[in-house]
Amino acid sequence: MPTIGSLPTDHPEAHLAFLSPQVSTPYRDVPVTGLFVLPFARLHEGRPLEPVPAGSVVVLTGAPGPFRGRDLAALDRLLRHMAGHAAVLVFTTSHGSRLTLPHAVRDLADELAIGLMASTAPAHPWPSIHEKIQRGRVVAAERTAAQMTALVKQLPAQLADHQAMQRIVGWLATSLSAQVMVSEPGGVQAASPTSAAEYLAPLVIRQTLTSGTPTPPARDTHTQLFPLGVVRGREPVLAVARDTPFTSQEMQLLRHAAKLLGLVDQAQREYGRVSDATGAARAAVAELLFKSEVAAARRIMSRLTPGLLSPPNARVFVIEADTAKSDQVRERCDRLGADQALVVPDPSLTGRTLIVHPIQPGVDTEDLPAQLVRLVRELGPSVWLGGSSVYAMGLLADARQEAEGALALARHLPDSVALSAQATELIDLLHQPQAYAWACCLLRPLMRETADWEQLRDTLPIALSYPHTEAARRLGLHRNTVTRYLSKASALLRMDLAALTTRTALALALEIVTRREEAGPDRFYATPPSLLSLLSAPEIAAWASSLLAPALQDRRPLILTADAWVTHDAHTEQTAQVLGVSQGTVRSRLRSLEALIGRELTSPAGTRDLLYALHVVNGTDILAPRAPLSCAA
Incomplete structure (x- = not known):
């Protein structure tokens, strides 16, 4: 944002200088919002002066050499009109001439906090300077937005701590042995002790209605009210009351406390606005990713966290918690994600958080998953974590579906964690005894x-x-x-x-x-469990559904081929005959199935997982024909 002090440097063509450099310090950092040109002759016309935009530089052109009585009255009228609005008044003079202002004009400007400057510009650069100031404001606003984004990443946890104001109020109440309250027209923000709100609220209301100092309700009660500043139409107030008078040191303490509380109030509200805007942008990025619009997502994210979405691959994690722990889980995930993941709430389900973890080539990718697992273990029951395997950025919708399937599986696991259904072993899910x-x-x-x-x-x-x-x-x-x-x-x-089901x-x-x-x-066990009963457990059902989900969504008849293959004891030739296709087609479909479910069907464990997942999801028979009644039934 341009300031009065930066005008001579930023706009040398204006030949600007302070009339009294020795008293210019208080004005140098005052922000400037624009430039307003006013011919001196208009001051003598008697018409009402046009409103002066706040923070404007008023350039007075055509001012006379010596100022006479009528001129001085016009200057007095102008300065009072500018009071509280304009930042500085500029007198234009010819090069080499000396501008002499009466002390009365200088004193009035100083009283009204209006800076006085002179310009010896030979031409009329004011329109271009005004445009430059406006462009500078736009650039400054964009820079401020970028800085706010960077600030969000660096903000300490205390800034978002909604208990900070209450702790300050509680400390004041204890230190001063007083009743303390912070309130605004909409209600009480903090109070200590609890009864202070009931006692002090009428005093604040009375002051608001009378715009004066409230009358204490009792003769021996001493009350002080400190405004915390007007913010967007709000007027928060610190109210303090006790039975003994406040010393000058205590009054100074209260004034400092009011400033601190005002800063805390503004910081929390500004943080909330910035956080909401940043959160909305991140949610939009996540939605674009899950719609496979990777290029658009990267463009938006480059302004928030440059480079985060540049890797070609990513994993998706879904963490869910009950209502009592959902806020804590979200805050912890935000801190864990930092600059290495995109963390957003699931818009479709309260208490669920989505985490997109880009995989940087050549970088250890197990740190974040390990931290998420520790988080779930620390928070204990009613918190569950599901994760996907590595997917291309354009396939994160599939990764999310796998992660949600793993989350359903995690609900049935002792440690409440399933980082990937493909990585979960069937034997670990069985009821061990x-x-x-x-x-x-x-x-x-x-x-x-x-x-x-x-x-x-x-x-x-x-x-x-x-x-x-x-x-x-x-x-x-x-x-x-x-x-x-x-x-x-x-x-x-x-x-x-010889039967595949029996061997398995x-x-x-x-x-x-x-x-x-x-x-x-x-x-x-009087009646030992059967294999069918073991596979009917809810955790096995969740595992099987998640394992086969990618194949079930595929348009090719992969599940039909797999069912025929295991039914015919993994013989490709018989499978091809039954399906009426070539053996090469069967092998191609099985290879595609392997990639989707993360199992090698040439291994006994891979064939076993496929067989039992098909049984749970598709009802595939796992009992060999004419098998005797046994514990395998």
């Missing part, structure tokens, strides 16, 4: 063979997952040995191990049991 009881029941015929149990436990997972020759190579055994182990297990279990269930049971150091169920 029930799963162990089921596995022991299913494997009981093998576990009874104490001489061979350890050998079977270590061999079968590989033998069930690969062709006999490959399994033998991995185990360092002869192919016939692997075949013998599989035949023995099939005979003991009375199961057809047996492999899952073996993994559950081998996770334990000692055999034996945690508790006795």
Whole structure:
């Protein structure tokens, strides 16, 4: 913003100088909003003077050399008209001439806080100077907006602390042994003790109505009122009352406290306005991102946090909390995000916060997720976190959907965190005591063979997952040995191990049991749980839905192909025949499915997760035909 002191430097063509440089200091920092030219002859016309815009520089042209009585009266009238509005009065003179103003004019200008300057400009540069001032104001306003944006990033937490005013009022009440209240026409902002509002409010109302000093309600009561400043039509007031008079030191303390409270009040309100505007801009950016309008989102964000959205990829996190903790969660997320993430409230659901975390190439990306996990653990129950895997910026709508699916899964997990459904292991979601009881029941015929149990436990997972020759190579055994182990297990279990569903269930049971150091169920189950009952748990349903969601939204028949593939024991040729397509088409669809669900279908774990997710979501049968009634049912 241009000031009186900057005018001579900013506009040298005006040849401006203070008439009294020794008393110019108080005026140098006064802001200037424009320039208003007034011919001196108009002062003698007797017509009412035009209103002077606040902060204007009034340029008086055609002033006479010596000022006579009529001229001095006109100057007196002009200065009083300018009082409280114009910042400075400029007299134009010819080069080399000396302007002499009577002391009465100088004294009146000083009394009215109007600066006096002279110009020896040979031409008339005033219109161009006015335009420059206006342009300068626009530039200053833009710079101020940019500075406010930068300020929002640097503001201390105390500035947004709505309890700050109450703490100051409480401290005053304690220190002065008085009743203290800050109020405005709309109501009480802070009071201490609580009864102070009831006692002091009538005094403030009476002063507002009478525009004078209120009469204390009792003879021995001493009351002081301090305005905190007029802000946008509001007139907050600090009111203090006690039974003994205030000393001069206490009055000085109260005046300083009033200034401080006024600053706190203005700062909080300004912070709120800036924060609301910045929050609205960030919400608009998030909406654009989720609509795949990345270029527009980057343009807007470049003015708020330059470079934040420049990376090509990002992750999305969704954190949700109940009403009691939602504000705390939002504030903590804002601090954690800082300059490394876009944090916005979910407009569709109160208590939910969306976090877009751009992935900078070559930079450790696990810091923010780790902090979010710690936040959830610190705040305890009723706070949940879901996250997506890495997506291109143009696919953040899919990332958000995955994160929301993971959030649904997190609601059923002990630690309330699921950073990605693709990264969540099915075996970790199973009810462990029930799963162990089921596995022991299913494997009981093998576990009874104490001489061979350890050998079977270590061999079968590989033998069930690969062709006999490959399994033998991995185990360092002869192919016939692997075949013998599989035949023995099939005979003991009375199961057809050629069926994918049976091999998968047996492999899952073996993994559950081998996770334990000692055999034996945690508790006795009169009727051991079944695999179907284990997979019917809500957390498994949430996991399966989130895992298959990307594939279900794909226009290609990926789920239909996957269902046929697992139903025909993962044989591509039979799957192709049933679907009436080529084997290459089946393989292409399965590769696409792998990318969408984050599973390798050439691995036993990937096939298992696909099979059981299809069962939960699509009703795919997981019991082998003609399988005997067993714990696998």
